[in-house]
Amino acid sequence: MTPVELSRTVLHAVRRAVEAGELSVAVPTRAVVAPPGPGGCGDYATGIALQLARPAGQPPRRVAEVLRPHLLGVEGITDVVLTGPGFINIRLDGAASAVGVVGEVLRRGERYGYAEGPDGRVVRLHCPHDLRAVVVAEATARLLRSQGALVRVSAEGFEPAWASVLGAGVDAVGVAPAGPPAELSLDVRPVPVPASASGELLALGRDAGRWALLHPAAHDLPRTGEEHLVQRESNPLFRVRYAHARARAAARNAADLGFTAAPGPLGAGAEQDLLAALADHPRVLAALADHPRVLAAAADHRAPDRLARHLVTVADAALPFLPTVLPRGGEKPSAAHRARLALAEAVGAVLAGGLALLGIDAPDHL
Numbered sequence: 001m002t003p004v005e006l007s008r009t010v011l012h013a014v015r016r017a018v019e020a021g022e023l024s025v026a027v028p029t030r031a032v033v034a035p036p037g038p039g040g041c042g043d044y045a046t047g048i049a050l051q052l053a054r055p056a057g058q059p060p061r062r063v064a065e066v067l068r069p070h071l072l073g074v075e076g077i078t079d080v081v082l083t084g085p086g087f088i089n090i091r092l093d094g095a096a097s098a099v100g101v102v103g104e105v106l107r108r109g110e111r112y113g114y115a116e117g118p119d120g121r122v123v124r125l126h127c128p129h130d131l132r133a134v135v136v137a138e139a140t141a142r143l144l145r146s147q148g149a150l151v152r153v154s155a156e157g158f159e160p161a162w163a164s165v166l167g168a169g170v171d172a173v174g175v176a177p178a179g180p181p182a183e184l185s186l187d188v189r190p191v192p193v194p195a196s197a198s199g200e201l202l203a204l205g206r207d208a209g210r211w212a213l214l215h216p217a218a219h220d221l222p223r224t225g226e227e228h229l230v231q232r233e234s235n236p237l238f239r240v241r242y243a244h245a246r247a248r249a250a251a252r253n254a255a256d257l258g259f260t261a262a263p264g265p266l267g268a269g270a271e272q273d274l275l276a277a278l279a280d281h282p283r284v285l286a287a288l289a290d291h292p293r294v295l296a297a298a299a300d301h302r303a304p305d306r307l308a309r310h311l312v313t314v315a316d317a318a319l320p321f322l323p324t325v326l327p328r329g330g331e332k333p334s335a336a337h338r339a340r341l342a343l344a345e346a347v348g349a350v351l352a353g354g355l356a357l358l359g360i361d362a363p364d365h366l
Helices: 003-019 048-056 060-071 094-111 131-146 160-166 195-202 206-214 236-257 270-278 282-289 291-300 304-318 335-357
Strands: 044-046 077-083 087-092 122-127 150-155 184-187
Touching: 003 044, 003 048, 003 060, 003 087, 003 094, 003 291, 048 060, 048 087, 060 077, 060 087, 094 282, 094 335, 122 131, 131 150, 131 160, 131 206, 131 291, 131 304, 131 335, 160 195, 160 206, 195 206, 206 236, 206 304, 236 304, 236 335, 282 291, 282 304, 282 335, 291 304, 291 335, 304 335
Parallel strands: 122 150, 122 184
Antiparallel strands: 044 087, 077 087
16 A cells, blocks of 8 residues: 555545544545654554544544544554544555555656646746746746646746756746636745856756755755765765666666566565565665655645655665665576566656656666
8 A cells, every 4th residue: 555545545534434424524635644753653644633623523532533443444554553632553564565655656657646637726936036946936836736736937037047057947037927816826935046156056057956956945055066966975966866877777687687577566476575675675665655745745835855855865775775686696587586676666766756856867877
């Protein structure tokens, strides 16, 4: 079960409680699930009971108690524990979770974590005549579109070099773009790059320049030095792109050896193979599973830096794992190798898709 599927399962539990007359609330359109916080347990937790408590006219803990039976017994869920004022902690079946996440990434490819379709939101982003604001607004628009929103971006001013060097663009300059009324209009005003450093930043080129602007939080001053071009582990962008290149290389080399990733549900008995492959690298699966939540949060908070930091997390989790994908010495490709290759291909898809949302290239070779 993937986080997206679990979110739907939580909403279904709310719907069943409403239909049974146990709760009198409007079923929300979205339920946030995330790794448990301090004091929590299991694989994921949701605060849906706290969200519904006031409209239900009941304490959050009571709402959580109503929802718990509707979650227990669902295929893929092994336990549901209530903690704190009403947090619902959910433990998933390990094999079902692993196979579900990897299978979902391979099915969706670089669009893993995207909304299924438009959600009706119309958002307008407006930014000042500032290089960083334009790049942040453009990346934010990509994130919002990935979550189903219709987005238009305008800027008070725009320089041709921003497009030719960094690939930045807006829908209108000077005024908000024409179109349907926006339900949400937002100003995008991150800490700007000092005018004296603009030339230095443009000299980094498209990929490193965009990373320099998007990786820091909006309230932090971006660094514009050549550290973004260094091909060493000290450079987060290099680690992300290197992990992507290693994942793609694993697929190419596996094809040369005559095997591919296990298709669909990863084959009969592959659950145990996949779990064994992940035994020494649990962070890889956790990082992949968290990707849809990160995309949604980055869009909601207009914070592409959250996605950039998440890609570093994925890369740092994957880099120790990737050398284990292919057979060594005289080994013959086995089901475990195919399962590891499936995981490697999932890593490559998440990193490529995330970099694309930031407007950064993901080369297959470095």
